[in-house]
Amino acid sequence: MRNLKFFATAIFATVLFVSCSNDDDNTPEPVNEEEVITTLTVTLTPNSGGMPVTLQTRDLDGDGPNPPVITSGNLTAGVMYNGTLVLLNETVNPPENITEEVEEEDEDHQFFYTIGGGLDVTTEYDNFDGEGNPLGTEFTLTAGTVSSGTLTFTLRHLPTKPNTGLGDAGGETDIAATFNVMVQ
Numbered sequence: 001m002r003n004l005k006f007f008a009t010a011i012f013a014t015v016l017f018v019s020c021s022n023d024d025d026n027t028p029e030p031v032n033e034e035e036v037i038t039t040l041t042v043t044l045t046p047n048s049g050g051m052p053v054t055l056q057t058r059d060l061d062g063d064g065p066n067p068p069v070i071t072s073g074n075l076t077a078g079v080m081y082n083g084t085l086v087l088l089n090e091t092v093n094p095p096e097n098i099t100e101e102v103e104e105e106d107e108d109h110q111f112f113y114t115i116g117g118g119l120d121v122t123t124e125y126d127n128f129d130g131e132g133n134p135l136g137t138e139f140t141l142t143a144g145t146v147s148s149g150t151l152t153f154t155l156r157h158l159p160t161k162p163n164t165g166l167g168d169a170g171g172e173t174d175i176a177a178t179f180n181v182m183v184q
Contacts, residue, residue, distance in 0.1 A: 035098045037175045038062070039088040042153060044073075044081035044141055053081070055151070057177040060090055074182045075121070075143040082126075083139040085111060085153065087175070099137055102155070103127075109174075111136030112154045112166040119149025119181055133161040143183045152178040 042055040053075060059068035075081070087098035102109045106129035113123040113136070122142045125134040159171035 035087075035101060035174060036062075036089040036091055036096075037087050037098055037155075038090040039086075039095075040153065040175055040177045041086045041088070042179075043084050043086070044075070045083075046076070047080045047082060055177075055179045055181070057179075058090070062091075068177075070177075070179065072179045072181060074184050075141075077143055077146050077183050079143050081141045081143070083123075083141050085137045085139075087155070103135065103137060106135045107131060107133075107161070108158055110134055110156050110159045110161065110163075110169065110171075111139075112156065112169065113139065113141075114152040114154065114166060115149065116152065117149030118147050119151060120144030120147040120183055121151065121181070129161070131161065146183055148180070148182040150178050151181045152176060 038060050039056065039058045044053040044055070046052070053073035054071065055073055056071040057068045058070075059066075085099065087102060089096040089098055110129075110133070115121055115123070121144060124140045124142075125136050126138040126140055127135050129135050154166060154176040155174040156166070156169050156171040157174050159169035161169075163169040
């Protein structure tokens with residue numbers, strides 16, 4: 001009987017020891033939570049001076065019932081603009097500038113500019129990630145001839161870099177906003 005008690009105690013201690021083992025090798029990676037982006041503001045400042053053009057989409061209720069408020073603007077034919085993109089989370093007070101996080105995590109993000117509907121403009125990246133690939137929170141836009149169409153700004157998280165554009169970038173869309181634009 002004494003051997004049976006010793007054997008039972010030894011088995012119980014072994015099970016207890018194994019169940020309390022250190023599982024550090026199975027520690028999950030920290031989750032990088034997706035940013036809340038309520039507002040995208042595109043500021044286009046003419047190289048030659050003058051008033052900037054502001055394009056903005058603002059959606060304070062996210063997937064709620066209210067549509068985003070979109071502000072568009074007109075460009076001047078033949079003018080080159082310096083563009084900047086600012087992302088905000090306006091669900092908190094004061095609003096959080098998400099652009100700073102995107103620029104800090106530059107290798108994990110890229111903005112894409114898509115021109116549609118006959119709009120005669122060209123774009124060029126002005127800022128890059130640590131590997132020399134486009135980031136796109138700063139860019140140059142050149143307005144061509146009188147025309148109208150759409151200009152879409154898409155931010156991708158974890159795109160394949162380098163890429164040839166939005167079509168082969170992969171990743172997930174953090175925000176996409178389309179603006180109706182006229183070149184006058």
